[in-house]
Amino acid sequence: MRDRIGIVGGGQLGRMLTLAAKPLGFHVTVLDPGVDCPAAQVGAAQLAARSDVVTWEIEHIDAATLQALQEDGHPVEPSPATLAMIQDKLEQKRFLARHGLPVAEHAGFDAVGDDESVEGRVRAVVERLGRDIIVKTRTGGYDGRGNFRFDRFTERLAEGALDLDDLYAERIVPFTQELSVVAARGSHGDLAVYPTAETVHVDNICHTVTTPARISAGQEAAAREVAHETLQLLGGAGVFAIEMFAVEGGVVINEIAPRVHNSGHHTIEANVTSQFEQHIRAVSGMPLGSTESRAPAAAMINVLGRRDEPLTLEGLERVLAMPDTHAHFYGKSCQPKRKVGHITVLGDSVEDALRRAEQARGELAI
């Protein structure tokens, strides 16, 4: 039985995975920082020796190290090959498109014909996609870092700050809302999909998550269908978040996170099984739990650091005085824009829950 779980990454997601695993009787070992430096590769081997299964909470880790562990016979979940595919956003887009899933039009900066010049490679992309594009780093970008609108991209390119081989472009999708569907794949390929959530980003950082998403029945059906189909294609067991755009008549996949995700934090209180327990169930070979909602609506708001200073809990007493309001802190010191905690509010409507979540956030002197 896989009752010793090794987690690569020691951030808040690893902390919440650990808090979910302990009551179920699992032993958890956390390896931090990621396995992308030589010392950490030794750490990964030690982690595997202490664990019946290795998983991760951050995706910017060395997939090759995990693949080597797997080849040595150590169970790794989800599949490191899937991780490697997802890590390269262009590969990810191509994979999804190849399987008929809806994604934005996209292109790499490949040479067309004999013209291998930078100008020629850019021109080929513009001819195909136009200028209404976002240029993104293929690997390693997060929270919007490494994303450029076309004008900024050409500026940075002219400065010699970019390498076209590391980049790809995608057409900007005119969307009404950003959505996220958190879903799990069990060890026997069984799936469990959480209700679709609506996400709002500020400065490219997740600000609020609300559920149910205020989208049409057709869009909701499309979101669930797309999440189902995507998870059937991915290898290994675990929780994934499928971030999408709501567009007229349906959805378009923005990107896949191969891990528990900020857009699923509300599931701790709002659903029968939290995304964290779900991931532990999935990677350990346990059956998946119910994703049913416990309340008509939920809202989650991130608590970001504003200044460089230790976290204080000033104002928490006012937050905890609010009905069905749940505070989570991650034990991290504050830095500007660093996620140091979150607040989840359950309620009868999204509007009501969100209003109270914003109010609760305002009470905290962070």
Add this chain to the structure above:
Amino acid sequence: MRDRIGIVGGGQLGRMLTLAAKPLGFHVTVLDPGVDCPAAQVGAAQLAARSDVVTWEIEHIDAATLQALQEDGHPVEPSPATLAMIQDKLEQKRFLARHGLPVAEHAGFDAVGDDESVEGRVRAVVERLGRDIIVKTRTGGYDGRGNFRFDRFTERLAEGALDLDDLYAERIVPFTQELSVVAARGSHGDLAVYPTAETVHVDNICHTVTTPARISAGQEAAAREVAHETLQLLGGAGVFAIEMFAVEGGVVINEIAPRVHNSGHHTIEANVTSQFEQHIRAVSGMPLGSTESRAPAAAMINVLGRRDEPLTLEGLERVLAMPDTHAHFYGKSCQPKRKVGHITVLGDSVEDALRRAEQARGELAI
């Protein structure tokens, strides 16, 4: 702000308190074993130095040590004086009776008149209460240890195994059910009372807890009223469990536990605020949370060790396949009758939840 919490006692209750305190951002230090040995008194001082408030998860600890800490200016919650009163079950009964709360008729083995003989002291109790009594140790008894029916009491007394000064007697109460009301007292004297639960003991050890209790509206009102009145009398902040007997037309208090309690474990999933978070809120000076139920009914069953061996999670996959069924393990090795975990099931009716909880317990090879 009281954001560093010291807990005396490192059993499962301390573990679950810690798991509830961490997400709220509190720092927790646990002192184990209890403060009833000289070395532990030093430990208690160190615990106090590291904590903004000291509390406990076991009640058989040295109240005098905690009182000394309090006199030195360290906040201790709930009040050590209340702990001392509750620890002496005869004092507890007298305290409750003095305040008009319903308890079984009781008596200490005091000398009556000039007759200070053992026989005279026993005779005086029998004349007052009859032979349909239970003789209990005043301090230190738990899970029925130190309780004797009259015949067994006289046998043990004749063997010279008992000291009457340590004992008291109470009339056996003919009850239909055993009940428990878990309730919290906040730092400003505010109260929060959980729905009444029904408890079933096997061999004097808590076996199952179900809620709502299947009692009359009058008994339910009496149980809540008695819990309210009791908590108003107790000193300090924290969670208490008021164990009661359901009798014709009302309730009788059996005993008070001055701490989080086995009869409140289901509140982790079944209520908006768990008893563990509630205790942390209470002792830290935070407002109390809602005790509202999240489901129509809940059942909790204890998982006891059967043999001396390490805990295995065999069968857990079948438990986790059951709907709205939640397993908790305490990280303890198995010993016969040792509480190593519990299972909580939420459902539409007590009968349904209890049936599934018993079934889930049966799946575990412990």
